[in-house]
Amino acid sequence: MSVEAEPMPQTTGMLKLPATAVLLAGLKRRALDVARVIVPPLISLAVLLAIWELAFSGKGASLPPPSKVVADTWELIAHPFFDRGGLDKGLALHIFESLKRVAVGFSIASLAGVLLGVLIGSSSLAYRGLDPIFQVLRTVPPLAWLPIALAAFRESQPAAIFVIAVTAVWPVMLNTAVGIRNIPQDYRNVARVLRLNPLEFFFKITLPATVPYIFTGLKIGIGLSWLAIVAAEMLVGGVGIGFFLWDSWNSSLISEIILALIYIGLVGLLLDRVITWAGRLIGGPGTF
Amino acid sequence: MNRPYLQIDNVGMVFDTAKGSFTALVDVNLKVARGEVISIIGHSGCGKSTLLNIVAGLTRNTSGVLLLDGKEIDSPGPDRAVVFQNHSLLPWLSVYGNVKLAVDKVLSARMDRRQRHDWTVHNLELVGMGHALDKRPHEISGGMKQRVGIARALAMEPKVLLMDEPFGALDALTRATLQDTLMDIQAKLGNTVIIITHDVDEAVLLSDRIVMMTNGPSARIGEICEVALPRPRRRLELTENPEYLRARGAVMRFLYERQRHPKAA
Numbered sequence: 311m312s313v314e315a316e317p318m319p320q321t322t323g324m325l326k327l328p329a330t331a332v333l334l335a336g337l338k339r340r341a342l343d344v345a346r347v348i349v350p351p352l353i354s355l356a357v358l359l360a361i362w363e364l365a366f367s368g369k370g371a372s373l374p375p376p377s378k379v380v381a382d383t384w385e386l387i388a389h390p391f392f393d394r395g396g397l398d399k400g401l402a403l404h405i406f407e408s409l410k411r412v413a414v415g416f417s418i419a420s421l422a423g424v425l426l427g428v429l430i431g432s433s434s435l436a437y438r439g440l441d442p443i444f445q446v447l448r449t450v451p452p453l454a455w456l457p458i459a460l461a462a463f464r465e466s467q468p469a470a471i472f473v474i475a476v477t478a479v480w481p482v483m484l485n486t487a488v489g490i491r492n493i494p495q496d497y498r499n500v501a502r503v504l505r506l507n508p509l510e511f512f513f514k515i516t517l518p519a520t521v522p523y524i525f526t527g528l529k530i531g532i533g534l535s536w537l538a539i540v541a542a543e544m545l546v547g548g549v550g551i552g553f554f555l556w557d558s559w560n561s562s563l564i565s566e567i568i569l570a571l572i573y574i575g576l577v578g579l580l581l582d583r584v585i586t587w588a589g590r591l592i593g594g595p596g597t598f
Numbered sequence: 599m600n601r602p603y604l605q606i607d608n609v610g611m612v613f614d615t616a617k618g619s620f621t622a623l624v625d626v627n628l629k630v631a632r633g634e635v636i637s638i639i640g641h642s643g644c645g646k647s648t649l650l651n652i653v654a655g656l657t658r659n660t661s662g663v664l665l666l667d668g669k670e671i672d673s674p675g676p677d678r679a680v681v682f683q684n685h686s687l688l689p690w691l692s693v694y695g696n697v698k699l700a701v702d703k704v705l706s707a708r709m710d711r712r713q714r715h716d717w718t719v720h721n722l723e724l725v726g727m728g729h730a731l732d733k734r735p736h737e738i739s740g741g742m743k744q745r746v747g748i749a750r751a752l753a754m755e756p757k758v759l760l761m762d763e764p765f766g767a768l769d770a771l772t773r774a775t776l777q778d779t780l781m782d783i784q785a786k787l788g789n790t791v792i793i794i795t796h797d798v799d800e801a802v803l804l805s806d807r808i809v810m811m812t813n814g815p816s817a818r819i820g821e822i823c824e825v826a827l828p829r830p831r832r833r834l835e836l837t838e839n840p841e842y843l844r845a846r847g848a849v850m851r852f853l854y855e856r857q858r859h860p861k862a863a
């Protein structure tokens with residue numbers, strides 16, 4: 311248990327020179343590794359931008375080339391946080407509003423998804439009773455829920471959140487259920503020998519054994535949430551990146567649309583990474 | 599004669615399968631004394647695991663009775679700790695955490711926090727894993743995983759230690775050191791052990807008696823071979839020992855003459 315507190319070996323001084331060389335070699339290897347990851351996408355990005363620039367820089371092109379996008383939207387890029395009241399806000403504030411809706415809707419979906427998943431994963435009666443219904447409901451496209459949600463809630467905000475929740479809940483639920491069904495018989499036998507009661511079994515075996523599956527579901531769910539929110543906001547309005555997109559279209563500001571698309575993509579990627587990271591943190595390095 | 603510690607009386611097992619009923623075991627009778635090491639040997643598929651799981655209570659026998667220390671076995675419990683062939687450590691817990699889970703559950707009535715911690719570490723040190731308390735199962739070798747599995751089982755202070763081919767998946771050298779560890783611990787603590795093996799040398803080296811099972815279906819105990827070798831046993835000294843060779847020969851003849859595996863050519 312105790313950490314050995316041996317004095318540093320005498321040879322440290324002698325090793326100094328080689329140690330520096332080793333350090334440098336290590337740095338070089340790290341730099342190469344980083345380059346290997348970063349350089350290829352940078353090259354393909356440059357090629358893509360060049361093609362785009364060439365294809366759309368002629369007169370009468372239907373879309374602006376990248377240089378024009380940047381020039382047109384420079385005010386928006388440079389001032390993401392401006393707020394002139396009402397709906398006239400910086401892009402960061404729009405995205406922040408959308409993220410808040412996603413946070414609420416996705417939290418509801420996660421909680422409900424895990425609970426339902428545990429239910430149909432551990433009770434075969436519940437599975438037989440509920441699975442056919444879920445299989446039908448989960449094929450309903452997110453936006454198809456919007457009219458019924460607007461009718462039920464009579465307000466756009468909770469309706470948008472409902473659409474997110476109902477979109478993200480299925481992958482969380484189904485993956486959780488699969489995880490529970492896949493708990494190895496060995497773990498169950500260990501629990502039986504130890505005489506764990508159902509509550510102990512749930513917290514000490516079921517939940518940790520299912521964490522990787524739950525996070526797979528959450529990862530799919532967060533991506534779907536982000537898809538759904540942008541679409542829902544285009545229809546219901548209010549501050550949000552989806553509304554911004556629709557507003558730009560109505561004002562024929564194509565450059566702003568393109569900028570919004572890029573931001574939507576980047577935020578989507580970020581959300582995916584956050585869930586992956588959280589999964590690794592909770593489930594250990596083997597989770598993904 | 600003393601009442602046997604573990605008594606298996608006319609135990610039979612019929613499985614209900616999709617293709618009808620399958621009789622795995624018939625009329626198994628065995629008496630095991632306290633502190634005795636019994637090995638069960640037989641060709642694969644004859645019903646060794648089934649018998650062990652019945653003693654563990656993980657499988658309910660369809661006929662017969664089992665008594666351990668005067669009480670009928672009808673469900674699993676920590677007094678019959680099992681070491682599974684594939685270690686079955688929980689991958690999200692550390693080496694320490696895996697043993698501690700068992701200690702917390704089984705011994706919390708008797709020990710306070712401090713004592714449970716000490717007992718956990720003590721058992722891991724007993725199997726030579728005191729240096730790897732914070733490692734996760736995927737970070738240690740197969741032999742080490744089995745050591746942790748043994749520590750977890752021992753920590754429950756079982757009346758009988760049940761081992762299902764515990765060293766079957768290990769290479770020969772690792773297997774030999776684990777056999778020695780097991781013999782050392784058993785000599786120190788006097789555990790009653792039932793160990794399944796398909797390795798004749800392992801059976802002779804470890805056991806006081808070797809239970810040989812006939813081929814299934816409807817497997818039963820064919821013969822029982824006493825191994826009258828003094829302990830401690832040293833594998834090198836045994837290679838020429840006449841009693842060792844006699845026991846080894848008896849088991850070999852049973853397995854390869856009288857119970858030639860139907861599938862073996």
Ligand SMILES: Nc1ncnc2c1ncn2[C@@H]1O[C@H](COP(=O)(O)OP(=O)(O)O)[C@@H](O)[C@H]1O
Binds near residue numbers: 615640646648649
């Ligand atoms: N749960 C079960 N249902 C049906 N048949 C089983 C079951 N468990 C084991 N068996 C059958 O019982 C026989 C003995 O199996 P097992 O005890 O695992 O053999 P061994 O451990 O000796 O290799 C095999 O033919 C096996 O197919």
Ligand SMILES: [Mg+2]
Binds near residue numbers: 646648
């Ligand atoms: Mg077996």
